[in-house]
Amino acid sequence: MRYRALLGLAMLSVAALLAPPAAAAAAQGMGYTPKYPATFTHFDYVNPDAPKGGALVLSAAGGFDKLNPFTLRGTPPAGMGFSNGFVFAEYGLVFDSLTTPSEDEPFSTYGLLAEDVVLAADGLSVVFRLHPKARFSDGSPVLAADVKHSFDTLTSAQASPTFRAYWSGVQQAVVTGERSIRFHFKQRNAELHMILGQLPVFSRAWGQGKPLDQILSEAPLASGPYVVEKAEFGRGISYRRRDDYWAAQLPVRRGMFNFDRVHYEYFKDRLGEEESLKVGALDALEEGSINAWVRRYRGDRFATGELLKDEIAHRRFTGMQALVFNLRQPRFADVRVRQALALAFDFDWMNQRLFYGRRVRTQSYFQNSDDLMAQPALDGPEQAVLQGLRLRQRYADMTHGELPRPVATGNVADNLRRQLLQAQRLLNEAGWHYRDGALRDARSQPFVVEIDIASRASEAVLAGYARNLAKLGIALQLRLRDASLIKARQDAFEFDMAVDLLAGSSSPGNELHDELGSAAAAQKGSRNLAGISDPVIDELIEVIVGSHDRATLAAAARLLDRFLLHQHYGVPMYYDSRYYVARKAWLQRPAAALPQRLLARSWLLTMWWAGPR
Numbered sequence: 001m002r003y004r005a006l007l008g009l010a011m012l013s014v015a016a017l018l019a020p021p022a023a024a025a026a027a028q029g030m031g032y033t034p035k036y037p038a039t040f041t042h043f044d045y046v047n048p049d050a051p052k053g054g055a056l057v058l059s060a061a062g063g064f065d066k067l068n069p070f071t072l073r074g075t076p077p078a079g080m081g082f083s084n085g086f087v088f089a090e091y092g093l094v095f096d097s098l099t100t101p102s103e104d105e106p107f108s109t110y111g112l113l114a115e116d117v118v119l120a121a122d123g124l125s126v127v128f129r130l131h132p133k134a135r136f137s138d139g140s141p142v143l144a145a146d147v148k149h150s151f152d153t154l155t156s157a158q159a160s161p162t163f164r165a166y167w168s169g170v171q172q173a174v175v176t177g178e179r180s181i182r183f184h185f186k187q188r189n190a191e192l193h194m195i196l197g198q199l200p201v202f203s204r205a206w207g208q209g210k211p212l213d214q215i216l217s218e219a220p221l222a223s224g225p226y227v228v229e230k231a232e233f234g235r236g237i238s239y240r241r242r243d244d245y246w247a248a249q250l251p252v253r254r255g256m257f258n259f260d261r262v263h264y265e266y267f268k269d270r271l272g273e274e275e276s277l278k279v280g281a282l283d284a285l286e287e288g289s290i291n292a293w294v295r296r297y298r299g300d301r302f303a304t305g306e307l308l309k310d311e312i313a314h315r316r317f318t319g320m321q322a323l324v325f326n327l328r329q330p331r332f333a334d335v336r337v338r339q340a341l342a343l344a345f346d347f348d349w350m351n352q353r354l355f356y357g358r359r360v361r362t363q364s365y366f367q368n369s370d371d372l373m374a375q376p377a378l379d380g381p382e383q384a385v386l387q388g389l390r391l392r393q394r395y396a397d398m399t400h401g402e403l404p405r406p407v408a409t410g411n412v413a414d415n416l417r418r419q420l421l422q423a424q425r426l427l428n429e430a431g432w433h434y435r436d437g438a439l440r441d442a443r444s445q446p447f448v449v450e451i452d453i454a455s456r457a458s459e460a461v462l463a464g465y466a467r468n469l470a471k472l473g474i475a476l477q478l479r480l481r482d483a484s485l486i487k488a489r490q491d492a493f494e495f496d497m498a499v500d501l502l503a504g505s506s507s508p509g510n511e512l513h514d515e516l517g518s519a520a521a522a523q524k525g526s527r528n529l530a531g532i533s534d535p536v537i538d539e540l541i542e543v544i545v546g547s548h549d550r551a552t553l554a555a556a557a558r559l560l561d562r563f564l565l566h567q568h569y570g571v572p573m574y575y576d577s578r579y580y581v582a583r584k585a586w587l588q589r590p591a592a593a594l595p596q597r598l599l600a601r602s603w604l605l606t607m608w609w610a611g612p613r
Contacts, residue, residue: 034105035104045104050609053610054259055263061266067080081200097199099113099197107506112250128196128197130179134246134247148174151173154200165520167195189545201223225245225253225256227240239262239263241262256606258608259610274297283584286604287581289457291460293580308585312580312600313593314578318362320504321572323571324570326495329496336427337426348410350574360575365503366505385543404566447474451498453481454486493524586611
């Protein structure tokens with residue numbers, strides 16, 4: 001399961017778990033004990049006495065055309081927390097959920113809107129009891145009918161299909177009292193009661209009876225710490241902190257959401273964001289380009305100490321960032337073609353020339369996980385899971401020999417040449433041959449690949465890859481497009497290759513159906529960009545979702561990782577073990593280190609505060 005950008009989730013125990021004001025829940029059968037007791041007063045990684053006040057000005061790229069983050073069409077604003085319809089995207093400012101995770105442990109969640117959770121002894125239903133103090137921003141109480149409305153609406157055809165896939169195991173939601181709701185499951189599922197805790201709840205009055213997909217410009221009516229103060233579509237959005245936020249003193253919210261106002265200014269290009277930071281118009285900016293970080297983040301304000309540069313180490317689960325192939329296109333159907341295109345990606349050259357040696361090559365779909373990454377040899381738990389698979393014979397060929405990890409060139413020309421020769425042989429075997437100045441198939445059609453990019457910075461990153469593909473006779477064409485258009489094209493599966501992030505949760509589960517499952521491959525707007533459709537993968541996902549102990553789940557995840565690597569569904573790229581944040585000196589942060597799973601931008605937004613200027 002995920003909490004976006006790829007944060008881990010909680011596992012609840014089988015008994016009544018959450019006692020007021022908030023208590024931990026962990027799946028006892030999963031072998032994990034929660035860190036925080038029922039009497040805890042705040043998370044260790046926050047400053048519980050952080051002062052409230054001040055304004056935070058951040059930036060966002062492109063634009064937005066709606067205030068509804070849950071529908072497929074259009075682009076919601078930064079700060080809503082559910083970008084692209086992901087329940088697990090990142091901390092949002094407007095919506096509260098039933099439970100909330102801690103960021104310094106992998107599997108625990110704690111009560112927010114729900115003060116108590118009871119999982120049935122047979123594991124086929126769960127009851128959430130709502131906190132009596134929970135209030136929407138208009139002062140009305142949060143009731144079970146609002147929770148049911150939120151769930152039913154998000155799993156309807158009006159919302160992004162991601163939600164339907166995520167909660168597909170729920171049979172129905174039944175209101176059992178004014179502040180009590182029971183969710184019935186289609187079958188036992190070790191994590192379904194936990195991911196239901198991520199449900200973002202909004203008032204039945206939002207939109208005044210309009211269908212969800214017709215709610216565009218009406219600000220959400222929800223129970224979170226902020227409300228939309230002003231929205232200028234395509235230009236900027238401001239949020240105001242609620243003085244009457246009902247959960248401000250709960251242990252799960254103490255020391256958090258400290259700025260009175262948060263404003264996002266929109267920019268058409270990255271250079272505009274950087275220059276605005278340098279002239280003092282922005283308060284902080286997370287930089288993803290190491291080249292820019294090293295070469296361009298300098299000037300008078302950095303010299304005087306008004307602007308500071310923070311390099312923040314992390315070991316967050318990063319998943320598989322890759323250039324994925326659109327398998328719906330016949331030319332990518334042959335695994336030899338996909339493997340050949342991956343061999344042309346020279347990460348070591350790129351890392352030395354562009355990234356100052358600071359990037360790390362992605363090796364796994366569960367990168368940085370201690371127990372989910374595939375290892376060279378199968379162990380006992382993996383063998384046990386394998387023996388229970390209906391399609392184990394298809395898996396058998398992948399249980400011997402080396403794992404197909406990305407090949408390193410060491411930035412040595414001869415090594416790259418050997419990789420390209422191997423790629424050429426694979427392409428020839430697949431029916432592609434070089435003639436008349438291009439790599440062509442049996443019908444003499446040239447091999448041309450398009451990749452949509454949203455910024456010029458991506459051109460520099462992919463230029464070396466384009467040169468290597470050209471040596472094979474493949475033309476890689478980079479198309480600079482608006483981010484919203486790229487999203488629309490990807491939702492409709494109208495692309496050749498695309499940068500995507502797959503898997504990566506510390507506790508994988510239901511989200512795998514939407515990312516890797518066969519049903520999602522044909523569902524426009526799903527997270528299965530690549531169009532992966534394989535019964536072996538579907539079966540392994542079912543084993544993971546149905547696991548009732550961590551050892552079985554981890555073993556099945558390692559088998560899934562191994563199978564995915566053998567299929568070469570994408571060109572593995574890289575990740576960074578540090579966040580790069582430029583900020584004004586008056587911004588203060590907790591003394592505790594960044595929690596392992598938390599994104600830097602969420603940390604800054606939710607746990608920092610305005611110090612003396």
